[in-house]
Each structure stands twice: as C-alpha cells, then as structure tokens.
Amino acid sequence: MNEKITIQNISKTFIQKNKSIKVLNNISFDFNDGEFVSIFGPNGCGKTTLLNIICGITHPDSGSISLNNNQVNVGIVFQDYLQSLLPWKTCIDNICFPLEAEKNDLSKEDLRKIATQLLDELNIQLPVTNYPYQLSGGQKQLTCIVRSLIKKPKLLLLDEPFASLDYQTRLLLQDTIQEIWIKAGVTVVFISHEIDEAIYLSDRLILLSKRPAEIKKIFDIPFIRLRTLSLYNNNDFLHLRSEVLEKFKQEVNT
C-alpha cells in the first residue's frame, strides 16, 4: 500500500506569558513516496515545531497529517547525538532499542540479529559492541541514523543531524545519508541550516518564511543521483544556490 504522506493546513500557536505566538500558518505539502525533502528557513521560524508535529510529539491547532492513522511510524534523528543515545547500552543495543517498545517475545539476541541485518542491508560498518563513549562523533550520529530505521518507518525526520559534527565528518556523512536513503527507500524530511547541504541532498527544498512560517517557495532540485561532491562546482548547482539564497535574503531582510 503506497499511501502518500501529506500535511494539510497545519497551524500552531503557542501561548507564552499570556502572549500568543503564532508559529506555523497554514502549511500544506504533499510528499512523493521515497522523496528527499529539505526544509530551510530563517532562525526560529518554526522548523522544529513542524518536525515535532509531523512525528506526533506536538499536536497542531488545526490541520492534519496523513500517516498510517494514529500509530505513527516515523524515525527521527536529532542534532544532539550525545543526549539522544543511551550511554548504558552498546552501539548495537542502541540500534535495536526502538524495538523494545513493542510487545513481542524476541530475545536480546533476536533483536541484535535484526539490527545486524539492517547494518548489512545498508552496508554500514560500526564497532557494534562499543559503548557510545567509545565511538567517534560521526559513528554516534550514524548509530542514531541506523536506529531511526530499525522499525522500517515510512518517514524519516532529520533535525539538523550534522550540525554538531566537524566539516570532514559532515561531508562523509552526507554521502552516507544519501546511500542509506536510496537503500532504505524511505521518505526523508531534512532540516538544515546549511544551504549547500540541503540542495546537495534533496529532491525538493521548502523555503519557509519568517514566523509565523508559511511556505515561501518550493524549489525542485533535478540533479541526477548518485550525487557526488563535484556537484558543488556545477554551474547549475551554483545558480540554484544563489536563487535560493536570494529568496532567503529577501525573506530575512523584510
């Protein structure tokens, strides 16, 4: 069943110290199946709120999201991998941790087998018996990414997953994410502060306005896959980049 994921007329207002702050205003979007979508916008415009609404942590004041009804099966990766991993569990046990929420009779070994299988499918090598404090930053975030896919979600949310990593690891993980996405065939929503990164990875890029956030413009990014780092020097890429930035500047300066 290929049910499309759509969000319709999402609005959200927060009440803070008796003042109401409208964060999201009437946001609608249709995701194509298996599409990589980036969300880009000014600081504090409500990107994370939108993400929280999509994964069901926050409820919108109005509007709806079509994901398999109530039982939302999404994966999520946060910027802060240190706080997101469980330091008392090894890398592999962190990966299969989401499975522990389900009522089943699977033993620890069974769960680990599922995780190992996923790692094989995605062709990812990790020192699985190490604890998070024995992993590098990139390995920790990679553990989070694999963990987010263990329940085979329809939708994967990435909330600035590279923001805490050094430049070298960032470039490496960008390509890893691209490969994982292709292999897993999952729809991705990617929040980023880095315009290059967002364009490099996405099929479409949503530019949000200042608060209350509306969809300012949706850019199609047609470059063929598999993309490589040489794309950064491509003229079409640079042209698109300046076009997005132009729109972004307009939005920030008004």
Added chain:
Amino acid sequence: MKYLPLLGPVTLIIIWFLLYQIGIASPLIIPHPFDVFVALLNEFISDNNILSHILLTIYRTIVSFLLACLIGIPLGLSMGYTLRIYKTFEFIVDFFRSIPPIALFPLFMLFLGIGELSKLGVPFYGCVLVIIINSMYGVVNSSDLRRLVGKVYGFNKRQIFTKIVFPDALPQIFVGLRTAISLALVLTIVVEMFIGSENGLGKKIYDYHLLFDTPEMYAAIIITGIIGFTLNKGFIKIEQKIVHWKGK
C-alpha cells in the same frame, strides 16, 4: 609512581612521631605510634572480642543503609518523576534535611528505646534523606531528549521510566549511595558511643576514652577508619562497574 600513595600515610606517621618526640602534648593525648601499633595488634590477639564489635558495627551500618535504600530510592525516584509527589514531600524533606540527625537522638530514644532499633534508626534517618534527594535529582536532571526519543519510538510511560529515566538517573543515585554509606558508618559509631550501647566500635572508643587508654582508643579509631575507607573504595569499584558510562 607505584609507591606514591604510600607517601602520605608514611609522612603522617613521621609527623606524628616527631610531635611525640618534641613532647608538644602529653602522651595521654598523643601516644607513641609504636604503642598504638602494639595496642592495635593486641586488640586482635587478646580476648577483647574486637572482631565481634567490628562485625556489629559493620552490620548496623549496612542494615541501616540497606533499609534507607529500600525506602529512599523509590521515594526519591517518584518525587523526581511526578510533580505532585514532589510538591507533597518537598517541604518535609527539605525541613528534615536541615535538622542534624544527632539533634534527634533524644527523640529516637523516646520512640525506639535504647535498644537495637534506635541504633539502626538514627543512621537510617541520616541516610534516607541523602538517598531521596540524590535519587530525585537523578530523575529531574535526566535527559529530556532521551525521554523524547522514547516517546517518538512508542514507549509507554512505564517503559520510559524503567528503560530510560531510571538508568539515566543511576549515576546520581550512586552519588547519594556513596555519601550515604559513609554517613551510615559515622552515625552508627556516634550512636554506639552515646546511646547506652554495650557493644560496637563506638562503644569501644568511648570506653577507652573514659579509661584514658589512649593507645587503645587510637587503635579503635584506626580500625573504624579502615572500615570506612574499605566501604568507600568498595563502593567506588561497584559504581565503576554499574555506571561505567559516568563522566565519559
């Protein structure tokens, strides 16, 4: 490097010896280190029954500590997890925390008598507050993001508590336990000294003090120190094994 930890104790004994030599105080206050050493050996050789006193003190320390864990950890955890329980007990805990356990001796004697119960009650009281507070802050300071992760992946409230919040609070709980076990020994000794005890190391120390058997008194104090030191070191070992991720 290997012998560095020995340097401190050796220096201390040398200073002690020098103080004795220049006669800064009467031997009744500072006895010769060798006399104390002999007294220490003598405790174990003679029929002073020192071993049973030691065991009793350790028994009281551990039992009161374990009772405090039994009550303190669940109460502290639930206070940290549930705002309503926290609000209910916050004042009581903060108030009683401000009262030194020693000030409550008379009350304990009134309620629990001068038998074994009050000897366990006082250290229990001192420990339970320390354990409650640390368990509580363990939960309060546990990672919000980890709870969020649990929520997103469909864990229910009970699972989030047992699988995420509790292990996350463990390092802080252990801080409380380690402080508490040392405190339990201190309070046990004090209780043995002053609540009509007939046995235990505290009683020993007090008796030697009354009889001006200074070397013997020092010997008993040193034994107490060794027990406290061993408890603390042992606890650190357990802690490093269980909460191995702490501080990393």
